[in-house]
Amino acid sequence: MNYNEFKYCGLNVALGVLSGKWKPVILFYLFHQEEIRFTELWRAIPKVAKKVLLEQLRQMEQDELIIRDEKNGFPPEVWYRISEKGKALGPALAALESWANEHAAEKVDMLKSRRKVTLR
Amino acid sequence: MNYNEFKYCGLNVALGVLSGKWKPVILFYLFHQEEIRFTELWRAIPKVAKKVLLEQLRQMEQDELIIRDEKNGFPPEVWYRISEKGKALGPALAALESWANEHAAEKVDMLKSRRKVTLR
DNA sequence: GATGAAGGTAACTTTTAAGTAACCTGTTTA
DNA sequence: TAAACAGGTTACTTAAAAGTTACCTTCATC
Numbered sequence: 659m660n661y662n663e664f665k666y667c668g669l670n671v672a673l674g675v676l677s678g679k680w681k682p683v684i685l686f687y688l689f690h691q692e693e694i695r696f697t698e699l700w701r702a703i704p705k706v707a708k709k710v711l712l713e714q715l716r717q718m719e720q721d722e723l724i725i726r727d728e729k730n731g732f733p734p735e736v737w738y739r740i741s742e743k744g745k746a747l748g749p750a751l752a753a754l755e756s757w758a759n760e761h762a763a764e765k766v767d768m769l770k771s772r773r774k775v776t777l778r
Numbered sequence: 779m780n781y782n783e784f785k786y787c788g789l790n791v792a793l794g795v796l797s798g799k800w801k802p803v804i805l806f807y808l809f810h811q812e813e814i815r816f817t818e819l820w821r822a823i824p825k826v827a828k829k830v831l832l833e834q835l836r837q838m839e840q841d842e843l844i845i846r847d848e849k850n851g852f853p854p855e856v857w858y859r860i861s862e863k864g865k866a867l868g869p870a871l872a873a874l875e876s877w878a879n880e881h882a883a884e885k886v887d888m889l890k891s892r893r894k895v896t897l898r
Numbered sequence: 899g900a901t902g903a904a905g906g907t908a909a910c911t912t913t914t915a916a917g918t919a920a921c922c923t924g925t926t927t928a
Numbered sequence: 929t930a931a932a933c934a935g936g937t938t939a940c941t942t943a944a945a946a947g948t949t950a951c952c953t954t955c956a957t958c
Contacts (some may be wrong), residue, residue: 670802671885677797682790697904701792702839712906721882732955733904734946742936743881750873751789757870758788761863762841765791799916817934827917832936852925853934 671697672750675721682705688740689748696736696742713768789847792870798834800826808844808860809868816856841866 676682683703694702715738718724723744723761729735733768758766796802803823814822822830822879835858838844843864849855878886 667806668875668882668886669806671878671882672874673796673802675882678791683795686787686789695904696906700905705947708906709908709948710946713946728905732953733902734906736905736955746881747877749875750870753870753873754792755788757867758791761853761866762788762791762795803912815934816936820935825917828936829918829938830916848935852923853932854923855934856935 672747675718675723676747678717680711680714681718684714684718685723685740685744685747685751686712688738688744689751693737693739718744723756734762785806792867795838795843796867797876798837798873800831800834801838804831805833805843805860805864805871808858808864813857813859816858819858838864 676685680703683701687699687702696711696715700706700708702754703711715726719726722741725739725741727737727739729737788848796805800823804819807819807822816831816835820826820828824832835844835846839846843863845859847857847859849857
């Protein structure tokens with residue numbers, strides 16, 4: 659194994675599509691809500707810049723994790739939802755989630771209001 | 779769910795410890811080899827700067843994914859190996875890996891010399 | 899006819915991550 | 929006695945990611 663081989667290894671590819679400051683939260687919302695409008699999502703994530711949120715959504719769309727649905731009309735209405743390919747990430751995300759709960763509880767426990775969360 | 783809650787959610791914590799350009803490949807080596815010397819690792823990953831490799835190793839050590847073992851003597855001899863906590867990431871990484879193989883085969887297939895790979 | 903709505907874009911700045919190059923440590927070997 | 933070894937550190941540069949602000953569209957309402 660050398661680095662050039664590794665670049666195209668599945669692990670790297672998968673982590674690649676997840677890398678981006680806001681992508682995990684976006685996925686999180688879409689896993690729970692299945693359909694959300696751009697502005698609603700934007701307001702739900704209070705600190706993200708519109709531009710950056712758009713960039714991340716575009717990348718995720720390109721990676722086919724999410725689907726962008728534009729109704730034509732005014733004011734514009736754009737819905738995002740998770741794709742099958744995106745949904746298929748569920749088990750892997752759940753595995754990461756449970757690793758953190760079991761092995762990095764200190765960090766996770768900073769979340770005061772614990773809540774069972776399932777990504778499936 | 780708001781963003782502040784999400785920051786400490788397990789998914790974000792887990793992705794946090796994995797984020798870093800060279801961390802996946804480091805894990806990859808350590809999953810296959812269990813013990814590797816710094817310079818050996820450095821030479822195995824041809825393009826990484828020593829400084830950066832060290833930074834990533836330090837972070838992973840802090841996150842307790844890996845264990846640094848220093849023999850005292852000269853020339854220095856430092857071995858890195860995966861910890862139990864790190865090993866416990868195996869199933870999650872395997873899940874990511876297999877997601878990529880099933881759903882992003884185009885990208886993974888750029889790896890000409892395919893080889894079955896297991897992270898367990 | 900100005901204002902506000904939703905979903906953008908464009909130009910620019912700041913912050914963070916990664917990369918480069920030179921140097922340091924003591925022991926061994928040439 | 930000078931070079932090579934392994935594992936670093938330091939000071940500095942570059943590139944990439946994220947953030948800021950202002951502006952655009954087109955229709956509806958004030």
